[in-house]
Amino acid sequence: MTGFKKFKKIYFIGIKGVAVSGLALILKQLGFEVSGSDVPDKFLTDKVLLENKIRIFKKFDAENLKIFKPDAVVFGASWVKNSELAYAVRNKIPSFSESDVRGWISRQKKTIAVTGVHGKTTTTAWLSYIFSRDKKDPAYLFGSSKAYGLKGNGHWGSGRHFIVEGDEYAKSISNSRPKFLDLRPKITVITSLEWEHVDIYKNLVQMQKVFTDLIDKTISNKGKIFVCSDWPAINKIISGKKNIITYGFNSKALWQPYDVRFFPGYTLFKIKKREKFFGEFKIRLLGSHNVLNACVCAAVASGEGVSKEKIRQALFNFKGTKRRFNISRIKNVTYIDDYGHHPTEISTTLEAVRQKFPKKYVRCVFQPHTYSRTRALLENFSGCFGKCDQIVFTDIFASAREKKKSCSSEILCKKTGTSHPDARYTGSLKSTKKFLDKNVKKNDVVVVMGAGDVYKLIDN
Template sequence: MLTEPIHFIGIGGSGMSAIARILLDRGIQVSGSDAKDSIVIASLRALGAKVEIGHNANNISLAKTVVISTAIKDSNPELKAALQSGLPVLSRAQSLSELMKGYRSVAVAGTHGKTTTTSMLAVAIQECGVDPSFAIGGTPNDSNSNSHHGTGDVFIAEADESDSSFLVYNPFGAIITNVEIDHVDHFSSKEQLHQTFLDFIKSTKEFLVICVDDDGGNEIASTVKELQLNVITYGESENAQMRISHVSTSATGSFFRVTWQGVVLGEVALNIPGKHNVLNATAALSAGIALGLNPNQLILGLSKFQGVRRRFELKGNVKNIRVFDDYAHHPTEVSATIATARDVIEQGKIIVIFQPHRYSRTLAFAEGFAQSLSTADQVILLDIYGAGEESIPGASSSVIAKQIRDLGTKVDFEPSIVAAIELAVAGAKPNDLIITMGAGDVTSLGKEILTRLDEAAKSDEA
């Protein structure tokens, strides 16, 4: 139970700030701390949260409940003080589970596409006249906020499988977009991962929406038939109940038809490109129908969806050289993003600045990263963003660079961010795309790349 005042250690993170914002909207006293200030923290302060920069045991002096992010170490002085004081200490997932009680909750899980699918479902449901609550790991462009306390009876939450914490949600309904090994620091085998997703499904009360185009999803879907759940399968597969067909993708969006058990529901036109987003939209549509909402209104809502920040996000355009930013940090995601870029680009080349995320992931998927990145025309590899992990022998961007080079794609391993930007700018011509890619601080490069492109353009004109 969440007893106020509630203190968040690491309040600036996407998941923690989302929960804090909902609590503030409910009129609950919230305090928090974080290692550094940010726009997110400024917005929480504006809503009434008391946030300190830096961690100190005194920060929890008024708290009755403490919530911690997964990034918080046992040595954190606020966590140590909370435990010594006997205060209830909840994980982010446990606190979100408390918020979801009393709602028809939908937990959106899967290795890839969770953030976009959760955002799509929220927008589609809003079009139906329902005001859902939601907590999302990214920021939808439609709302400019990663969370909302709604007046309706539906609560939509992105459900992170990385540490199995999604097992505490016990949702009314669930979406599984795909199932693939990613977090090798937590899952030692495919079997362990699949069992965790099966446990998640068993904790779900009413319905499951799952993609059968995905090998992992299809394998799991075949094992849950005996459960007392309304299972809706989706995809292009002939076995899918919600079947996708007539797919076309372009620079400006995607178009497809959806058929429910042999009956055409309608044509869906998305404002965002990428075939993977066709699957994400179909998952959202299926969940909306499972909630008893009007398919036509859901489809209309999906047609208005404006995307999510850091998901193939256009940062700017200088002399017809476009700069995008994307969160892709797994080989499957990298492939999908570059494929989307191919839809968008009419001519010219794709230049990717990629920052591997975590040593464990880089070591496990080096070959996969090389294969997916080699579909670009030029690759610039930064050093690994450790995200708190210790370095691992053999985990290196240079290993990926060598494999890409062996595949015949132009590649540079450039540890210097300044030099990496210069390489991208020097190589870019009109009609080219530059994509900054990864889950680390590579996202900050877009502004500087645009500045350097602008300077180069003015120099050429002089």
């Protein structure tokens, strides 16, 4: 990536992806001329790209590159086998993965990398919000189309920090190196660790290996690692490591939230630092998992010079990110849109729903994400919907990387039905919408979950 600054025109393949769109915003703010292509479907990132006057070509076509004439091409992880990239390679146009570019950016500032299989998007955006409210003007990049109170999902600030979501997924279908190992973090956060991305990692041990590599890389950079020690898989990889700062509900954690009290619309809790009272805090985001996210935000921000009062104000004023427990009220029905697509995320989110709506009828509409994950975690999925009154399964949203169907929503529905009293399979989003229109009643709560396009049930 040496010499990247010499380029003037950058073309992004798969520009609507949440990770790639944020990079496009940052490069434009750095002075590059930016454009890119994607499929014509409507994405949540369309708005922010258009607001920043970034031209989007509505299909993948080598002719686009002939029109734009880029100095360099950046491709998203799913688009290695793409006609535009093939054209760039044939014509010797320098080409980089989005992970390469993220790594290059991380070398320009003091990088805070937020990682973990759950909670990293919210925590990255929350930290970015805290630093922004303290007038530190950080650069930031996170995996959602929007965080309320921030300028976009990517921003190049004048401050010395780069707060970035570190992804454990592979760089591309042809390169299994985890994306977060391209970063050069001075501070690393690991929010959680369990088996995930089953198409890349055969077991938890393989995941522990790459997170260990990240810890070692941070240590070699004379950095600090904040880890949630409530996760057994994390505790196994930090043993004997230096520069480790733990947080969690367990009594051995250096930073520990306690006296947690849930109220309609907010949560109160206190934090201890090394057994001494640090402060009392109030947050709008629901669920015990967000208490932990807030705790590590307080720990990191405090270490970087943000005052306790600024932390307290920003923790409360932060309203979350797009597709993370977004609540809307439409025609006397409460809808909750959430990105959760792993059994742990689903059960945690539904627990928070029950905290907020203890007496309401809760219907969960779940769109499984990828055949491989659904098959590998079938047993876990089938048992994670206990907090909802009815579970509705749409068809699986497949990854562009998957070549065969190894499982189905019908199988998942049947398996779930052995323990849940009301499990339904509705098929396509169109047929699911008809089912909801017919069955949803006044004052119901409908939770729409999944990493695909299931959010369109609410938008439409």
